[in-house]
Amino acid sequence: MGVAQSWRTQSSRYRLAGSKCNECKNYYFPVTVVCSNCESDNLEVINFKGTGKLVEWTRVDEGASGFDHVVPYYFAIIQLDEGVRLSAQLVSVMDESKITDGMPVRMTFRKLMESTREGIIEYGFKAEPVNPI
Amino acid sequence: MSVGIEGYGVYIPYFRITVKEIARMWNDDHKTISKGINVIEKAVPDMDEDTATISVNAARNALNHSGIDPKNLEAIYVGSESHPYAVKPTAVTVAEAIGATPYMTAADLEFACKAGTAGMQMVFGLVKANEIKYGLAIGTDCAQGRPGDALEYTAGAGGAAFIIGNEAPIATLEGMASFTTDTPDFWRREGARYPSHAGRFTGEPSYFRHTISATERLLNKLNLNVEDFDRISFHQPNGRFPLSAAKILNIPREKVEDSLCVVKVGNTYSAASMVGFARQLDLAKPGERILLVSYGSGAGSDAFSFVVTDEIENKRDRAVLVDQYISRRKELDYAMYAKHRGKFVME
Numbered sequence: 209m210g211v212a213q214s215w216r217t218q219s220s221r222y223r224l225a226g227s228k229c230n231e232c233k234n235y236y237f238p239v240t241v242v243c244s245n246c247e248s249d250n251l252e253v254i255n256f257k258g259t260g261k262l263v264e265w266t267r268v269d270e271g272a273s274g275f276d277h278v279v280p281y282y283f284a285i286i287q288l289d290e291g292v293r294l295s296a297q298l299v300s301v302m303d304e305s306k307i308t309d310g311m312p313v314r315m316t317f318r319k320l321m322e323s324t325r326e327g328i329i330e331y332g333f334k335a336e337p338v339n340p341i
Numbered sequence: 342m343s344v345g346i347e348g349y350g351v352y353i354p355y356f357r358i359t360v361k362e363i364a365r366m367w368n369d370d371h372k373t374i375s376k377g378i379n380v381i382e383k384a385v386p387d388m389d390e391d392t393a394t395i396s397v398n399a400a401r402n403a404l405n406h407s408g409i410d411p412k413n414l415e416a417i418y419v420g421s422e423s424h425p426y427a428v429k430p431t432a433v434t435v436a437e438a439i440g441a442t443p444y445m446t447a448a449d450l451e452f453a454c455k456a457g458t459a460g461m462q463m464v465f466g467l468v469k470a471n472e473i474k475y476g477l478a479i480g481t482d483c484a485q486g487r488p489g490d491a492l493e494y495t496a497g498a499g500g501a502a503f504i505i506g507n508e509a510p511i512a513t514l515e516g517m518a519s520f521t522t523d524t525p526d527f528w529r530r531e532g533a534r535y536p537s538h539a540g541r542f543t544g545e546p547s548y549f550r551h552t553i554s555a556t557e558r559l560l561n562k563l564n565l566n567v568e569d570f571d572r573i574s575f576h577q578p579n580g581r582f583p584l585s586a587a588k589i590l591n592i593p594r595e596k597v598e599d600s601l602c603v604v605k606v607g608n609t610y611s612a613a614s615m616v617g618f619a620r621q622l623d624l625a626k627p628g629e630r631i632l633l634v635s636y637g638s639g640a641g642s643d644a645f646s647f648v649v650t651d652e653i654e655n656k657r658d659r660a661v662l663v664d665q666y667i668s669r670r671k672e673l674d675y676a677m678y679a680k681h682r683g684k685f686v687m688e
Contacts, residue, residue: 222438255440277680277687278388299387300355302671317397317438319389329425331393331434340355340669 209321211328221332224256224315226292237292258315258333260288265298265307274321286313286335296335306341314338344468345510345647346503347475348407348656351619352398353499353606353666356385358678360494366675367489374494379580383497383607385673385681386483392421393431395500396481397438402661403502404439409475414441414504416467416476419449420456420611422529422536423483435479453527454576455637456480457501457611462643464505465514475506482610487535488684495579497607499666501615511653512622512631515646516563520554527638538638544582547640552576552586555642556634563646567592570646571629574600574617576636578608583617599624605667611637620663625649 209217219225220238227236229243230250237256242249265284268275275281282298299318301307315333322329359382364371375381386395396419404411419432432447450456450463457480464476481500486492526547529536539547552575560566573596575583580603587597600617602609609616614635621631626649633645679685 218437222434223440299389300669302355317394317401318387319391319394329391329393331397331438334389 209330214328214330219253221320221330222317224258224333225253226256227251228254235290235292237288237294256288256290256292258288259338260286260313262298262307262309262311262313262335263287263293264309267304274323282307284313284335296333298336299334300336301341303341311341312338343510343513344465344505344507345513345650346622347409347506347508347510348403348504349502349619349622350399350402350404350406350661351499351501351612351616351663351666352395352402353609353616354384354386354390354395355669355671356387356673356681357382357670358385358673358675362672362675362678363494377581378494379584379601379604380495380607381604383495384499384609385678386498388681390483390498391425392419392423392481392483392500393425393434395483395498396431396435396479396502399481399500399502400435400439400477400479403477403504405661406656406659407504408656408659409504409506409508411440413475414477415445415473416464417441417445417447417479418460418463418477419479419481420452420458420460421449421481422451422453422456422610423485424449424451441477452641453637453639454578454608454610454613455635455641455643457615458633458635458643458645461503461505461645462517462519465517468505468507474508475504478503478505480611480615482612484608484610485535485682488679490535492536492538495603495608497609499606499609499612499616501612501619503615509652510650511656512625512647512649515630515648516559517643517645518555518559518562519641519643520551520558521641522551524551524640526640543578543638547638548576548578548582548636549586549589551640551642552634552636553589555644556590556632559644559646565646569630570596570632572599572621572625573597573632573634574614574621575634576614576642577601577603577617578613578636580604602663602667616663622649622653623660623662623664625653627651627653
């Protein structure tokens with residue numbers, strides 16, 4: 209991710225900024241300008257609360273480029289309390305056998321990527337269990 | 342209403358390495374070391390945690406506790422000796438992540454382990470001068486100790502955030518005082534990976550002289566005695582120094598013991614005295630008086646006197662307790678610890 213792109217997407221990564229349609233009340237993540245449900249452009253930017261539940265998860269043992277040194281890690285689909293789904297790394301897992309679908313999670317702030325030792329550090333949200341497991 | 346703490350929050354990573362495991366690596370006697378420094382284990386950041394992430398998570402806990410809108414924060418200072426960038430402030434990442442930008446001021450501070458309390462002093466000054474309504478001061482570190490060095494047994498990770506204002510404080514500020522000299526007990530040169538220290542010199546002319554002098558200065562300023570304080574948090578580079586400082590000042594150790602998070606999370610450097618203060622607030626009752634004294638190598642100490650208000654009970658259920666973070670733990674062996682702390686040269 210380039211510096212400009214990183215800066216443009218900051219609000220979604222830092223604060224879980226998304227959109228709420230003021231006509232049909234649908235939520236979107238990340239920010240969008242047209243509601244795909246009712247086609248309205250009457251949307252406002254909101255910050256999601258950052259709490260939700262685990263829908264699905266997997267353990268990654270062969271990491272993507274830049275993540276090969278942190279394997280194994282967990283990747284998950286999260287449903288936020290507002291209803292939208294997003295994907296995020298699942299962190300703060302002490303015992304993998306205790307990960308359960310539907311368990312409450314919240315978003316925490318972590319480093320996402322560090323392309324080079326001298327480049328920009330990308331920060332953003334990751335999910336963690338609300339109750340330590 | 343007087344100026345004081347509107348809310349606070351801490352964050353401590355959940356990984357731990359024990360003194361026993363580090364001693365195994367270096368063929369040291371862990372019982373002797375653990376007893377000597379009064380530390381059992383220390384917190385280790387995850388591979389994707391640094392001073393910025395810890396600061397953000399502590400700040401979010403402080404915001405929840407205070408109940409204030411982040412847009413009302415007009416100053417954010419982050420004190421640390423492990424800022425992720427040499428040039429680019431940690432404080433702006435914190436400000437952006439908690440939604441406090443753009444009408445505010447921000448800066449990173451450095452003064453070894455007392456940069457966090459230096460931030461508190463600055464915010465207190467701005468609020469007292471009616472320049473701002475609320476400000477946020479954070480002390481955070483992901484401390485590095487050279488492998489095999491005595492510091493490796495204690496160099497931990499953690500952060501503490503304090504929101505300061507004069508609306509509904511849980512503890513009001515009675516006064517503050519400092520003691521500062523050029524005393525080279527601990528340093529890290531530009532570009533150096535690990536800090537250096539002057540061994541035993543870090544004790545008598547450094548930690549004790551500054552901690553005790555700042556405390557005595559504050560007591561004189563406020564016309565108080567050590568008996569007037571119910572709870573105390575001194576800087577805790579290990580679990581022994583704060584108890585020794587208490588003994589010199591004729592303070593019963595019971596008044597200090599509740600602050601000694603260092604025993605289970607290590608020395609969190611800029612956060613250390615502030616995390617201890619947060620734990621004292623977790624346990625405090627209205628009307629109690631708390632003494633907070635930081636120490637930063639180089640060297641200086643900042644001392645503060647607070648009186649807990651009834652408001653602490655109203656906000657109690659919103660606090661994430663320090664003990665919740667201390668009890669959340671997963672042990673690492675030395676190899677995984679070395680990987681977490683980037684001690685392997687990969688390129």
